[in-house]
Amino acid sequence: MKVPLNVKNKMFQKPAKDSDKEFKIGRVNQVKLLSFPYIIWMVGFIIIPLLMILYYGLTDRDNNLTFKNIALISDPINRKALLLALELSLISTIICLLLAYPLAMVLRKNHKTSNSFIVLIIILPMWMNFLLRTIAWQNILEKTGIINSILQFFHLPTLNIINTSAAIILGMVYNFLPFMVLPIYNVLVKVDKDVINAARDLGANGRQTFLKIILPLSIPGVVSGITMVFVPSLTTFVISTILGGSKIVLIGNVIEQQFRLGNWNTGSGLSLVLMVFILFSMAILSKYDKESEGSNLW
Amino acid sequence: MTDNKLINLENISKSYGDNIVLDELNLYIRENEFLTLLGPSGCGKTTTLRIIGGFETPDQGRVIFEGKDITNLPPNERQLNTVFQKYALFNHMTISENIAFGLKIKKKSKEYIKDKIKYALKLVNLEGYENRMPDSLSGGQQQRIAIARAIVNEPKVLLLDEPLGALDLKLRQDMQYELIRLKNELGITFIYVTHDQEEALTMSDTIVVMNQGYIQQIGTPEDIYNEPKNAFVADFIGDSNIIASTMVEDRLVNILGTNFPCVDTGFGRNQPVDVVIRPEDIDLVKPEDGIIQGRVTSLIFKGVHYEMDVMANGHEWLVHSTDLFPVGSEVGLYVDPFDIQIMNKPTSEDEEAVEIEE
Ligand SMILES: Nc1ncnc2c1ncn2[C@@H]1O[C@H](COP(=O)(O)OP(=O)(O)OP(=O)(O)O)[C@@H](O)[C@H]1O
Ligand SMILES: [Mg+2]
Numbered sequence: 187m188k189v190p191l192n193v194k195n196k197m198f199q200k201p202a203k204d205s206d207k208e209f210k211i212g213r214v215n216q217v218k219l220l221s222f223p224y225i226i227w228m229v230g231f232i233i234i235p236l237l238m239i240l241y242y243g244l245t246d247r248d249n250n251l252t253f254k255n256i257a258l259i260s261d262p263i264n265r266k267a268l269l270l271a272l273e274l275s276l277i278s279t280i281i282c283l284l285l286a287y288p289l290a291m292v293l294r295k296n297h298k299t300s301n302s303f304i305v306l307i308i309i310l311p312m313w314m315n316f317l318l319r320t321i322a323w324q325n326i327l328e329k330t331g332i333i334n335s336i337l338q339f340f341h342l343p344t345l346n347i348i349n350t351s352a353a354i355i356l357g358m359v360y361n362f363l364p365f366m367v368l369p370i371y372n373v374l375v376k377v378d379k380d381v382i383n384a385a386r387d388l389g390a391n392g393r394q395t396f397l398k399i400i401l402p403l404s405i406p407g408v409v410s411g412i413t414m415v416f417v418p419s420l421t422t423f424v425i426s427t428i429l430g431g432s433k434i435v436l437i438g439n440v441i442e443q444q445f446r447l448g449n450w451n452t453g454s455g456l457s458l459v460l461m462v463f464i465l466f467s468m469a470i471l472s473k474y475d476k477e478s479e480g481s482n483l484w
Numbered sequence: 485m486t487d488n489k490l491i492n493l494e495n496i497s498k499s500y501g502d503n504i505v506l507d508e509l510n511l512y513i514r515e516n517e518f519l520t521l522l523g524p525s526g527c528g529k530t531t532t533l534r535i536i537g538g539f540e541t542p543d544q545g546r547v548i549f550e551g552k553d554i555t556n557l558p559p560n561e562r563q564l565n566t567v568f569q570k571y572a573l574f575n576h577m578t579i580s581e582n583i584a585f586g587l588k589i590k591k592k593s594k595e596y597i598k599d600k601i602k603y604a605l606k607l608v609n610l611e612g613y614e615n616r617m618p619d620s621l622s623g624g625q626q627q628r629i630a631i632a633r634a635i636v637n638e639p640k641v642l643l644l645d646e647p648l649g650a651l652d653l654k655l656r657q658d659m660q661y662e663l664i665r666l667k668n669e670l671g672i673t674f675i676y677v678t679h680d681q682e683e684a685l686t687m688s689d690t691i692v693v694m695n696q697g698y699i700q701q702i703g704t705p706e707d708i709y710n711e712p713k714n715a716f717v718a719d720f721i722g723d724s725n726i727i728a729s730t731m732v733e734d735r736l737v738n739i740l741g742t743n744f745p746c747v748d749t750g751f752g753r754n755q756p757v758d759v760v761i762r763p764e765d766i767d768l769v770k771p772e773d774g775i776i777q778g779r780v781t782s783l784i785f786k787g788v789h790y791e792m793d794v795m796a797n798g799h800e801w802l803v804h805s806t807d808l809f810p811v812g813s814e815v816g817l818y819v820d821p822f823d824i825q826i827m828n829k830p831t832s833e834d835e836e837a838v839e840i841e842e
Contacts, residue, residue: 383537383572384568384573387539387565388585388586399574402576
């Protein structure tokens with residue numbers, strides 16, 4: 187077969203710009219300059235306070251080096267508070283994940299316009315003060331609160347979950363759910379439709395496509411969602427104070443109390459222990475995150 | 485290529501809202517054929533391919549595969565594979581895991597999969613890339629992996645949606661040869677989508693020219709190039725002079741006031757027609773030897789030939805010639821009767837979208 191073809195015009199190619207390189211160097215300096223305010227912020231409000239906690243945690247009132255503050259975690263009360271905090275925040279995180287993932291999948295499937303509305307509804311509570319929202323739950327759940335008033339009106343048995351672990355979990359899930367939904371939703375919408383089509387094309391059914399393609403690709407979102415729910419749940423003292431009454435004490439409450447009583451050294455020591463737990467859990471998560479990017483999920 | 489019809493599209497229509505993308509499309513694809521869907525952006529090529537692949541269902545009409553109606557069969561149950569325009573590789577898997585995906589789903593043995601990966605990588609010239617990640621590969625390499633991932637499943641038909649669209653000219657040409665070689669080696673049917681007419685002419689057994697959801701012409705590359713059925717096809721396939729003219733009688737056409745001998749018959753007397761003359765079919769000669777005379781108004785060097793505009797009979801004629809005629813020179817234009825292609829004028833806009841029986 188011989189068909190005459192057009193020959194692409196090669197005569198008018200532009201020469202590369204000389205100024206490109208200078209421009210790049212200029213940009214690097216500019217970027218450095220722009221990050222300067224943040225660096226000041228970081229040093230002043232993150233690094234220095236951290237160093238102070240480290241210092242207080244490792245010294246006694248007379249500024250002598252000691253591990254007593256840290257060892258206080260083995261005190262039965264403190265240990266119980268830590269274990270309970272770990273348990274409740276773990277449960278809340280799992281509940282958040284179970285609620286958020288299906289929701290994010292639905293959002294992904296839906297049309298874009300209705301999505302922004304649903305996302306708005308998820309974010310809306312965050313526009314109200316955190317404390318206010320939690321106190322509102324207290325009013326709803328109280329023995330003579332809204333739910334029980336309604337139940338009593340219909341002569342139904344009342345609900346007694348205020349000042350229990352259940353109430354705290356409810357508060358945690360309610361407050362931190364958006365932080366699970368948004369990162370998962372963000373990774374899911376970025377999964378190319380044709381990548382899913384390709385899996386289907388290669389013979390995978392809906393379930394296989396989810397398990398082998400969608401789920402592994404969404405792991406980074408799940409990991410950051412877990413971090414963003416687990417860490418504030420583990421350290422909270424507001425939710426447990428308001429919804430847990432005086433009976434339920436989490437490690438956050440213990441630390442807050444120590445600072446309130448002026449025991450900065452003890453408070454800092456326990457904070458350091460808590461920080462180790464957080465760093466440890468994040469290390470596990472980030473390892474899992476890396477693995478999913480690599481392979482071996484089969 | 486055999487005469488056996490492998491896929492038959494019957495009366496396919498598809499719209500998105502008010503936008504009618506395909507309107508009563510009829511098309512068959514033969515076993516072992518290299519069929520190309522060619523047309524401007526938005527004409528419905530991808531939509532046609534997606535209907536064959538099972539990613540879209542038509543509003544109306546049927547898709548027949550080896551005599552069976554597969555219109556509503558999900559993609560994972562069809563015996564064909566797709567190479568997507570933007571590769572669509574699984575970025576969380578290595579190259580060999582990507583290639584093995586379909587085979588693992590089909591529960592093939594480890595040995596079989598290993599052999600297949602090796603064979604496929606050899607076929608696309610990427611041996612030794614087993615453990616690389618997709619995003620560490622260049623565009624052309626990723627494209628070849630996408631092809632390897634599809635062909636290990638031994639599909640009867642491979643659907644390719646502008647697979648070379650993202651590559652540079654040189655790589656594109658190399659890949660064109662690779663694809664033709666692959667097709668011959670595998671002995672399977674290719675349905676290929678492109679909006680690049682050169683690519684379509686070089687690679688295909690059959691070209692389907694589409695516009696606005698209608699098939700304009702189906703034919704071999706030579707047919708399409710030398711005997712375009714209407715002005716759209718003529719204009720889309722390469723440069724051409726398309727001039728509204730009158731058929732004086734059989735074998736004589738009046739173009740811009742001058743009678744040209746031609747070879748076409750059966751158009752009737754004094755019938756308005758469109759005439760297509762390819763720029764390389766116009767010979768520039770001494771003024772007295774030409775059928776008409778004109779003056780060169782512009783000249784561009786194009787590498788293998790010169791492209792000239794010649795003003796004659798009040799029309800700018802596009803001429804390709806290896807001989808140089810400077811701007812301003814008086815020339816004669818001669819066209820061989822065989823090189824004048826006469827087409828019926830469309831009487832309405834709809835008729836521009838003629839349906840053609842092959
Ligand atoms: N999912 C969709 N929703 C709405 N309209 C769509 C959708 N997919 C395609 N279309 C419309 O259908 C028409 C044909 O699209 P198609 O993708 O088939 O074109 P194409 O021939 O492949 O073009 P290109 O060469 O640009 O890829 C376009 O007008 C497009 O806007
Ligand atoms: Mg397309």
